[in-house]
Amino acid sequence: MSTLDARIADQIESRRDDLIRLTQQLVRIPTVNPPGRHYREICELLDHRLSGTGFTSEMIRAEGAPGDSQSYPRWNIVSRREGGQAGDCVHFNSHTDVVEVGHGWTTKPFGGELKDGRIYGRGTCDMKGGLATSIVAAEAFVAVCPEFNGAIEISGTADEETGGYGGVADLAEKGWFDPARVQHVIIPEPLNKDRICLGHRGVWWAEIETRGRIAHGSMPFLGDSAIRHMGAVLEEMERYLYPLLAGKRTSMPVVPEGARASTMNINAIHGGQAEPEPGFTGFPSACVADRCRITIDRRFLIEEDIETVKAEVGGMLERIRAERPGFEYEIRDLWQITPTMTEREAPVVTTVAGAIERVLQRAPQYVVSPGTYDQKHIDRIGRLKNCIAYGPGILDLAHQPDEWVGVQDMIDSAKVMALTLAELLGPEPGKG
Numbered sequence: 001m002s003t004l005d006a007r008i009a010d011q012i013e014s015r016r017d018d019l020i021r022l023t024q025q026l027v028r029i030p031t032v033n034p035p036g037r038h039y040r041e042i043c044e045l046l047d048h049r050l051s052g053t054g055f056t057s058e059m060i061r062a063e064g065a066p067g068d069s070q071s072y073p074r075w076n077i078v079s080r081r082e083g084g085q086a087g088d089c090v091h092f093n094s095h096t097d098v099v100e101v102g103h104g105w106t107t108k109p110f111g112g113e114l115k116d117g118r119i120y121g122r123g124t125c126d127m128k129g130g131l132a133t134s135i136v137a138a139e140a141f142v143a144v145c146p147e148f149n150g151a152i153e154i155s156g157t158a159d160e161e162t163g164g165y166g167g168v169a170d171l172a173e174k175g176w177f178d179p180a181r182v183q184h185v186i187i188p189e190p191l192n193k194d195r196i197c198l199g200h201r202g203v204w205w206a207e208i209e210t211r212g213r214i215a216h217g218s219m220p221f222l223g224d225s226a227i228r229h230m231g232a233v234l235e236e237m238e239r240y241l242y243p244l245l246a247g248k249r250t251s252m253p254v255v256p257e258g259a260r261a262s263t264m265n266i267n268a269i270h271g272g273q274a275e276p277e278p279g280f281t282g283f284p285s286a287c288v289a290d291r292c293r294i295t296i297d298r299r300f301l302i303e304e305d306i307e308t309v310k311a312e313v314g315g316m317l318e319r320i321r322a323e324r325p326g327f328e329y330e331i332r333d334l335w336q337i338t339p340t341m342t343e344r345e346a347p348v349v350t351t352v353a354g355a356i357e358r359v360l361q362r363a364p365q366y367v368v369s370p371g372t373y374d375q376k377h378i379d380r381i382g383r384l385k386n387c388i389a390y391g392p393g394i395l396d397l398a399h400q401p402d403e404w405v406g407v408q409d410m411i412d413s414a415k416v417m418a419l420t421l422a423e424l425l426g427p428e429p430g431k432g
């Protein structure tokens with residue numbers, strides 16, 4: 001390690017207690033989404049914290065975005081610290097929302113309890129630990145190199161867990177990720193401290209509805225069952241579509257391995273009579289189902305294009321219609337996101353890779369996420385390609401009971417982030 005590296009590492013080590021405390025403070029604000037609670041409060045905590053170390057903050061409400069309301073306003077914060085000279089801007093973006101608590105906890109979900117080197121609580125791993133890590137990394141770097149080149153930004157954004165429209169998408173639309181003002185983006189999602197996440201697969205959600213005709217259940221031949229029609233759709237999916245998808249392989253380094261093929265989940269199925277009201281003790285009435293609906297969640301690869309993905313399903317439905325008497329259907333798009341993958345030669349990738357090697361003495365692993373995260377908006381709306389996810393924490397723990405983040409993992413990641421800042425904005429950029 002160079003002397004600069006060593007000074008930065010010492011700064012991080014000396015901030016261990018502060019890093020723990022900051023993570024706990026963030027976890028103790030229950031920013032559960034949906035519905036999206038306490039966004040303003042967590043932005044105020046970040047503003048207060050960062051103004052103490054020379055950052056200037058702006059709070060931006062995603063007014064009118066999906067989910068934004070008077071009772072649950074979508075507040076976001078962007079904090080910026082200018083260096084002494086001109087240069088690039090490195091931006092750390094973390095989402096501030098967490099998913100519901102769920103069952104099975106043995107620790108307090110919003111307690112932030114520290115036990116055996118781990119901090120427990122909803123959002124510790126995904127991703128308040130990462131947010132705290134990026135803050136401490138930036139502050140440690142600034143302490144060593146106050147006159148750095150360029151600028152550092154730290155943002156805390158809403159709604160990642162529900163699509164990011166009230167968070168990063170809104171900021172991107174308002175120009176906050178314009179490549180003219182931000183050149184490097186790191187999203188400290190919990191990908192493990194030695195892994196660089198280059199991007200994610202694509203998504204297409206759609207609803208397929210089959211139509212029938214209601215009749216008395218004792219004479220089903222007088223009606224036409226939408227559920228049986230849907231059965232034909234499901235059968236064709238098993239026979240034709242699933243084998244087709246399983247046969248497609250990507251060159252994207254998606255983890256886990258199973259997600260290197262195309263996949264499709266049938267998210268929901270509804271048909272016939274609605275579920276009875278709670279407390280209803282009677283029997284169902286005898287009816288033929290006149291509607292049946294499924295929701296599909298299709299994840300696709302960078303080698304596929306969305307039109308082909310849709311045509312596979314559309315063509316299959318048309319074939320069924322041609323062969324099956326009375327088959328009528330409707331298909332509705334719900335939403336779609338194209339795959340994204342930052343190039344391995346991109347500056348943010350090579351710099352973080354070098355920092356991982358120096359801190360952990362091992363080569364980084366390059367991965368792609370099976371599901372999407374806020375990089376989609378930075379790429380598509382912000383047009384900024386130099387973006388990765390990198391942060392402490394074990395991805396499998398996200399959204400689980402007794403979620404935790406390891407303190408040593410945060411310390412190591414903080415060193416990687418701070419060395420990355422030194423390399424990109426340091427006194428001698430490129431020399432670290």
Ligand SMILES: [Zn+2]
Pocket residue numbers: 095126127160189190
């Ligand atoms: Zn997350």
